[in-house]
Amino acid sequence: MPSQPTLSNKEWPLMRLLWEKSPQPAYDLITALSDQESWHANTIRTMLARLHKKGAVGIRPYKNLFLYYPLISEEECIAAESESFLQRVYGGALKPALLHFARSQKLTREEIRELKKVLDGKD
Amino acid sequence: MPSQPTLSNKEWPLMRLLWEKSPQPAYDLITALSDQESWHANTIRTMLARLHKKGAVGIRPYKNLFLYYPLISEEECIAAESESFLQRVYGGALKPALLHFARSQKLTREEIRELKKVLDGKD
DNA sequence: TGCCACTAACTACACATGTAGTATATTCAT
DNA sequence: ATGAATATACTACATGTGTAGTTAGTGGCA
Numbered sequence: 172m173p174s175q176p177t178l179s180n181k182e183w184p185l186m187r188l189l190w191e192k193s194p195q196p197a198y199d200l201i202t203a204l205s206d207q208e209s210w211h212a213n214t215i216r217t218m219l220a221r222l223h224k225k226g227a228v229g230i231r232p233y234k235n236l237f238l239y240y241p242l243i244s245e246e247e248c249i250a251a252e253s254e255s256f257l258q259r260v261y262g263g264a265l266k267p268a269l270l271h272f273a274r275s276q277k278l279t280r281e282e283i284r285e286l287k288k289v290l291d292g293k294d
Numbered sequence: 295m296p297s298q299p300t301l302s303n304k305e306w307p308l309m310r311l312l313w314e315k316s317p318q319p320a321y322d323l324i325t326a327l328s329d330q331e332s333w334h335a336n337t338i339r340t341m342l343a344r345l346h347k348k349g350a351v352g353i354r355p356y357k358n359l360f361l362y363y364p365l366i367s368e369e370e371c372i373a374a375e376s377e378s379f380l381q382r383v384y385g386g387a388l389k390p391a392l393l394h395f396a397r398s399q400k401l402t403r404e405e406i407r408e409l410k411k412v413l414d415g416k417d
Numbered sequence: 418t419g420c421c422a423c424t425a426a427c428t429a430c431a432c433a434t435g436t437a438g439t440a441t442a443t444t445c446a447t
Numbered sequence: 448a449t450g451a452a453t454a455t456a457c458t459a460c461a462t463g464t465g466t467a468g469t470t471a472g473t474g475g476c477a
Contacts, residue, residue, distance in 0.1 A: 179464060183382050196423080213467050216425075218361050221464085235474065236424060249383055256379045257304050260372055266405045269395050271376060272388060272414060273412050283413050289396050290413075291312045302434060320454075337436050339455075344434085357442065361452060 175243060175251050176225040184208055185218055186227065190245040194231060194238035298366055299348040300375055307331055308341055309350065313368040317354060317361035 177185060188203055189195060197219060201212045219239060222228045231238045262270045278286070301309060311326055312318060320342055324335045342362060345351045354361045384391045401409070 180382055181465065182311075184385075187385065191310050205298075207399065209468055210465095213469095214465070217465085217467075220426080228319070249394060254382050256375070256383075259303055260379075262307075262310065265395060265398065265400050266408070267329060269401075269405075269409055270412060271372065272392050272395070273416075275388065277388050278392075278416065282392075283416055285389070286392055286396060287410060287413050289393060290410050293396075293401065293406055304435065333435095334437060336438070340435085340437075343456080 175247055176227045177251065177255075178227065178248060181208075181210075182222060182227070183220060185215070185222065186241060186245070186248070189228060189239060194233075194235070195240075196236050196238055198236070200239070205235040282288045298370055299350045300374065300378075301350065301371060304331075305341060305345060305350070308338070308345065309364060309368070309371065310366045312351060312362060316363040317356075318363075319356070319359050319361055321359070323362070 176239045184207065185200060188200055192258060194291060197216060198218070201278055204210050204215050205212065219228065223230055223239075227241065227243050228239050229242045231240065257268055271287075298404055307327060307330065308323060311323055314375050318370055320339060323342070324338045327333050327338050328335065342351065346353055346362075350364065350366050352365045354363065380388060396409075
Protein backbone atom coordinates (compact mmCIF):
# COMPACT_ATOMS: atom_id res chain seq x y z
CA MET A 172 0.00 0.00 0.00
CA PRO A 173 1.39 3.33 -1.05
CA SER A 174 1.70 5.59 1.95
CA GLN A 175 -0.88 8.31 2.36
CA PRO A 176 -0.29 11.21 0.06
CA THR A 177 0.43 14.28 2.13
CA LEU A 178 -1.43 17.52 1.58
CA SER A 179 0.25 20.83 0.98
CA ASN A 180 -0.87 23.94 2.80
CA LYS A 181 -3.33 25.17 0.26
CA GLU A 182 -4.71 21.77 -0.51
CA TRP A 183 -6.34 21.52 2.89
CA PRO A 184 -9.19 23.98 2.25
CA LEU A 185 -10.00 22.14 -0.95
CA MET A 186 -10.02 18.78 0.74
CA ARG A 187 -12.11 20.14 3.59
CA LEU A 188 -14.79 21.07 1.09
CA LEU A 189 -14.71 17.60 -0.39
CA TRP A 190 -14.81 15.93 3.00
CA GLU A 191 -17.84 17.99 3.86
CA LYS A 192 -19.69 17.10 0.72
CA SER A 193 -18.80 14.85 -2.16
CA PRO A 194 -18.81 14.27 -5.00
CA GLN A 195 -18.72 17.81 -6.25
CA PRO A 196 -18.01 19.26 -9.68
CA ALA A 197 -15.02 21.54 -10.07
CA TYR A 198 -17.40 24.39 -10.60
CA ASP A 199 -18.82 24.23 -7.08
CA LEU A 200 -15.39 24.04 -5.53
CA ILE A 201 -14.26 26.98 -7.59
CA THR A 202 -17.24 29.00 -6.52
CA ALA A 203 -16.70 28.24 -2.86
CA LEU A 204 -12.97 28.80 -2.93
CA SER A 205 -12.71 31.87 -5.12
CA ASP A 206 -14.88 33.32 -2.45
CA GLN A 207 -13.23 31.99 0.69
CA GLU A 208 -9.66 32.16 -0.48
CA SER A 209 -9.85 34.32 -3.58
CA TRP A 210 -8.09 31.91 -5.82
CA HIS A 211 -8.18 31.94 -9.57
CA ALA A 212 -10.33 29.26 -11.18
CA ASN A 213 -7.37 27.77 -13.00
CA THR A 214 -5.40 27.63 -9.81
CA ILE A 215 -8.08 25.50 -8.26
CA ARG A 216 -8.27 23.26 -11.31
CA THR A 217 -4.52 22.79 -11.21
CA MET A 218 -4.72 21.84 -7.58
CA LEU A 219 -7.51 19.38 -8.27
CA ALA A 220 -5.43 17.81 -11.02
CA ARG A 221 -2.48 17.49 -8.68
CA LEU A 222 -4.61 16.06 -5.91
CA HIS A 223 -5.89 13.53 -8.38
CA LYS A 224 -2.41 12.71 -9.57
CA LYS A 225 -1.18 12.14 -6.05
CA GLY A 226 -4.12 9.92 -5.30
CA ALA A 227 -5.91 12.15 -2.82
CA VAL A 228 -9.08 12.59 -4.84
CA GLY A 229 -10.95 10.47 -7.33
CA ILE A 230 -12.74 11.58 -10.47
CA ARG A 231 -16.02 10.32 -11.81
CA PRO A 232 -17.45 11.52 -15.14
CA TYR A 233 -20.93 12.94 -14.94
CA LYS A 234 -22.64 14.32 -18.00
CA ASN A 235 -20.19 16.64 -19.61
CA LEU A 236 -18.01 17.18 -16.57
CA PHE A 237 -16.21 15.48 -13.72
CA LEU A 238 -17.18 14.99 -10.16
CA TYR A 239 -14.45 14.92 -7.55
CA TYR A 240 -14.46 12.95 -4.33
CA PRO A 241 -11.87 12.29 -1.63
CA LEU A 242 -9.89 9.06 -1.68
CA ILE A 243 -8.29 9.65 1.67
CA SER A 244 -10.12 10.22 4.90
CA GLU A 245 -10.04 13.38 6.91
CA GLU A 246 -9.17 11.41 10.02
CA GLU A 247 -6.11 9.84 8.45
CA CYS A 248 -4.90 13.15 7.09
CA ILE A 249 -5.36 14.88 10.38
CA ALA A 250 -3.63 12.09 12.23
CA ALA A 251 -0.71 12.10 9.81
CA GLU A 252 -0.32 15.85 9.80
CA SER A 253 -0.64 16.05 13.55
CA GLU A 254 2.05 13.45 13.98
CA SER A 255 4.31 15.23 11.52
CA PHE A 256 3.73 18.50 13.31
CA LEU A 257 4.55 16.90 16.63
CA GLN A 258 7.80 15.51 15.27
CA ARG A 259 8.83 18.67 13.53
CA VAL A 260 8.05 21.19 16.21
CA TYR A 261 8.25 19.27 19.45
CA GLY A 262 10.59 16.51 18.42
CA GLY A 263 7.76 14.10 19.02
CA ALA A 264 6.96 15.07 22.58
CA LEU A 265 3.21 15.12 22.99
CA LYS A 266 3.01 16.65 26.42
CA PRO A 267 4.67 20.00 25.70
CA ALA A 268 2.54 20.33 22.62
CA LEU A 269 -0.62 19.80 24.56
CA LEU A 270 0.51 22.15 27.25
CA HIS A 271 1.21 24.80 24.68
CA PHE A 272 -2.23 24.53 23.19
CA ALA A 273 -3.91 24.26 26.54
CA ARG A 274 -2.20 27.39 27.78
CA SER A 275 -3.18 29.43 24.80
CA GLN A 276 -5.77 31.99 25.66
CA LYS A 277 -8.40 30.92 23.24
CA LEU A 278 -10.28 28.22 25.11
CA THR A 279 -13.65 29.01 26.53
CA ARG A 280 -14.64 27.79 29.95
CA GLU A 281 -17.01 25.38 28.29
CA GLU A 282 -14.30 23.91 26.10
CA ILE A 283 -12.02 23.52 29.05
CA ARG A 284 -14.63 21.51 30.86
CA GLU A 285 -15.18 19.33 27.85
CA LEU A 286 -11.50 18.70 27.52
CA LYS A 287 -11.20 17.81 31.14
CA LYS A 288 -13.95 15.31 30.74
CA VAL A 289 -11.99 13.56 28.01
CA LEU A 290 -8.96 13.50 30.23
CA ASP A 291 -10.99 12.15 33.11
CA GLY A 292 -12.01 9.28 30.96
CA LYS A 293 -8.37 8.42 30.45
CA ASP A 294 -7.15 8.85 33.97
CA MET B 295 9.56 44.62 11.40
CA PRO B 296 9.98 41.83 8.92
CA SER B 297 7.73 38.95 9.87
CA GLN B 298 9.33 35.94 11.49
CA PRO B 299 11.08 33.73 8.98
CA THR B 300 9.38 30.36 8.93
CA LEU B 301 11.33 27.17 9.28
CA SER B 302 11.16 24.31 6.85
CA ASN B 303 10.79 20.77 8.04
CA LYS B 304 14.42 19.89 8.17
CA GLU B 305 15.49 23.19 9.59
CA TRP B 306 13.83 22.43 12.91
CA PRO B 307 16.36 19.89 14.16
CA LEU B 308 19.14 22.32 13.36
CA MET B 309 17.45 25.17 15.16
CA ARG B 310 16.69 22.93 18.09
CA LEU B 311 20.40 22.33 18.53
CA LEU B 312 21.08 26.04 18.42
CA TRP B 313 18.32 26.82 20.86
CA GLU B 314 19.75 24.28 23.24
CA LYS B 315 23.23 25.67 23.06
CA SER B 316 24.67 28.63 21.24
CA PRO B 317 26.79 29.86 19.73
CA GLN B 318 28.12 26.76 18.08
CA PRO B 319 30.51 26.25 15.19
CA ALA B 320 29.22 24.50 12.11
CA TYR B 321 31.45 21.62 12.96
CA ASP B 322 29.58 20.76 16.14
CA LEU B 323 26.23 20.97 14.43
CA ILE B 324 27.49 18.75 11.67
CA THR B 325 28.75 16.21 14.14
CA ALA B 326 25.48 16.14 16.03
CA LEU B 327 23.29 16.03 12.96
CA SER B 328 25.17 13.62 10.76
CA ASP B 329 24.63 11.34 13.65
CA GLN B 330 21.00 12.07 14.52
CA GLU B 331 19.72 12.61 11.02
CA SER B 332 22.48 11.20 8.84
CA TRP B 333 22.88 14.28 6.74
CA HIS B 334 25.86 15.13 4.60
CA ALA B 335 28.14 17.85 5.99
CA ASN B 336 27.56 20.06 2.96
CA THR B 337 23.83 19.66 3.32
CA ILE B 338 24.03 21.03 6.81
CA ARG B 339 26.26 23.91 5.71
CA THR B 340 23.80 24.78 2.97
CA MET B 341 21.00 24.81 5.47
CA LEU B 342 22.97 27.01 7.80
CA ALA B 343 23.64 29.43 4.96
CA ARG B 344 19.96 29.52 4.10
CA LEU B 345 18.96 30.00 7.71
CA HIS B 346 21.38 32.87 7.87
CA LYS B 347 20.06 34.35 4.66
CA LYS B 348 16.49 34.20 5.89
CA GLY B 349 17.48 35.83 9.14
CA ALA B 350 16.90 32.90 11.43
CA VAL B 351 20.48 32.56 12.62
CA GLY B 352 23.33 34.98 13.13
CA ILE B 353 27.00 34.43 12.43
CA ARG B 354 29.92 35.61 14.49
CA PRO B 355 33.53 35.04 13.42
CA TYR B 356 35.66 33.25 15.94
CA LYS B 357 39.27 32.43 15.20
CA ASN B 358 39.30 30.84 11.82
CA LEU B 359 35.67 29.88 11.73
CA PHE B 360 32.14 31.06 12.33
CA LEU B 361 29.88 30.59 15.27
CA TYR B 362 26.17 30.34 14.68
CA TYR B 363 23.45 31.47 17.01
CA PRO B 364 19.66 31.78 16.74
CA LEU B 365 18.10 35.12 15.93
CA ILE B 366 14.59 33.94 16.51
CA SER B 367 13.28 32.40 19.68
CA GLU B 368 12.04 28.89 20.04
CA GLU B 369 8.86 30.15 21.67
CA GLU B 370 7.99 32.40 18.74
CA CYS B 371 8.70 29.68 16.23
CA ILE B 372 6.65 27.17 18.10
CA ALA B 373 3.80 29.61 18.49
CA ALA B 374 3.87 30.52 14.81
CA GLU B 375 4.07 26.95 13.61
CA SER B 376 1.37 25.84 16.01
CA GLU B 377 -0.93 28.56 14.79
CA SER B 378 -0.22 27.70 11.18
CA PHE B 379 -0.86 24.03 11.92
CA LEU B 380 -4.12 24.90 13.59
CA GLN B 381 -5.26 26.93 10.62
CA ARG B 382 -4.18 24.41 8.04
CA VAL B 383 -5.48 21.26 9.61
CA TYR B 384 -8.32 22.33 11.82
CA GLY B 385 -9.32 25.51 10.05
CA GLY B 386 -8.31 27.36 13.19
CA ALA B 387 -10.45 25.48 15.67
CA LEU B 388 -8.44 24.88 18.79
CA LYS B 389 -10.77 22.55 20.60
CA PRO B 390 -10.85 19.72 18.07
CA ALA B 391 -7.10 19.89 17.84
CA LEU B 392 -6.71 19.56 21.54
CA LEU B 393 -9.22 16.77 21.69
CA HIS B 394 -7.37 14.92 18.99
CA PHE B 395 -4.10 15.14 20.86
CA ALA B 396 -5.69 14.40 24.19
CA ARG B 397 -7.36 11.28 22.84
CA SER B 398 -4.20 9.91 21.36
CA GLN B 399 -2.95 6.95 23.26
CA LYS B 400 0.43 8.24 24.13
CA LEU B 401 -0.16 10.17 27.32
CA THR B 402 0.93 8.68 30.58
CA ARG B 403 -1.24 8.94 33.63
CA GLU B 404 1.25 11.39 35.07
CA GLU B 405 1.08 13.65 32.03
CA ILE B 406 -2.68 13.58 32.10
CA ARG B 407 -2.67 14.79 35.66
CA GLU B 408 -0.27 17.55 34.83
CA LEU B 409 -2.37 18.66 31.95
CA LYS B 410 -5.48 18.69 34.06
CA LYS B 411 -3.75 20.89 36.54
CA VAL B 412 -3.04 23.43 33.84
CA LEU B 413 -6.66 23.32 32.80
CA ASP B 414 -7.80 23.70 36.39
CA GLY B 415 -5.82 26.87 36.61
CA LYS B 416 -7.80 28.24 33.70
CA ASP B 417 -11.26 27.13 34.72
C1' DT C 418 -25.51 25.90 -38.19
C1' DG C 419 -21.88 28.72 -36.58
C1' DC C 420 -20.30 30.87 -32.51
C1' DC C 421 -20.07 31.32 -27.49
C1' DA C 422 -19.32 29.68 -23.01
C1' DC C 423 -17.60 26.45 -20.32
C1' DT C 424 -14.84 22.16 -19.25
C1' DA C 425 -10.80 20.08 -19.08
C1' DA C 426 -5.86 19.52 -20.57
C1' DC C 427 -1.47 21.22 -21.18
C1' DT C 428 2.19 24.59 -20.47
C1' DA C 429 4.75 28.08 -17.80
C1' DC C 430 7.43 29.99 -14.31
C1' DA C 431 9.46 31.58 -10.00
C1' DC C 432 10.60 30.31 -5.51
C1' DA C 433 11.46 26.89 -1.67
C1' DT C 434 13.45 22.68 -0.29
C1' DG C 435 16.34 18.58 0.15
C1' DT C 436 20.47 17.05 -1.16
C1' DA C 437 25.05 17.49 -2.53
C1' DG C 438 29.31 18.41 -5.59
C1' DT C 439 33.14 21.70 -6.77
C1' DA C 440 36.23 25.38 -5.91
C1' DT C 441 38.79 28.45 -3.14
C1' DA C 442 41.02 30.06 1.01
C1' DT C 443 43.36 29.11 5.24
C1' DT C 444 46.04 26.63 8.43
C1' DC C 445 48.72 23.12 10.72
C1' DA C 446 52.07 19.68 10.74
C1' DT C 447 56.21 17.91 8.92
C1' DA D 448 57.77 25.79 2.74
C1' DT D 449 54.62 22.56 0.89
C1' DG D 450 51.04 19.36 1.00
C1' DA D 451 47.02 17.60 3.56
C1' DA D 452 43.09 18.77 6.12
C1' DT D 453 39.49 22.19 7.09
C1' DA D 454 36.29 25.88 6.57
C1' DT D 455 33.63 28.57 3.81
C1' DA D 456 31.56 29.90 -0.66
C1' DC D 457 29.50 28.96 -4.88
C1' DT D 458 27.03 25.97 -8.05
C1' DA D 459 23.76 22.29 -9.31
C1' DC D 460 19.66 19.94 -9.83
C1' DA D 461 15.24 17.50 -9.18
C1' DT D 462 10.88 17.94 -6.99
C1' DG D 463 6.99 20.37 -4.81
C1' DT D 464 4.16 24.38 -4.56
C1' DG D 465 1.56 28.57 -5.60
C1' DT D 466 -0.18 30.80 -9.23
C1' DA D 467 -2.01 31.24 -13.63
C1' DG D 468 -2.02 31.58 -19.02
C1' DT D 469 -3.06 29.02 -23.38
C1' DT D 470 -5.25 25.54 -26.17
C1' DA D 471 -8.60 22.42 -27.57
C1' DG D 472 -13.01 20.03 -27.33
C1' DT D 473 -18.08 20.28 -27.07
C1' DG D 474 -22.85 21.15 -26.19
C1' DG D 475 -26.42 24.57 -26.45
C1' DC D 476 -28.36 28.95 -27.97
C1' DA D 477 -29.31 32.58 -31.38
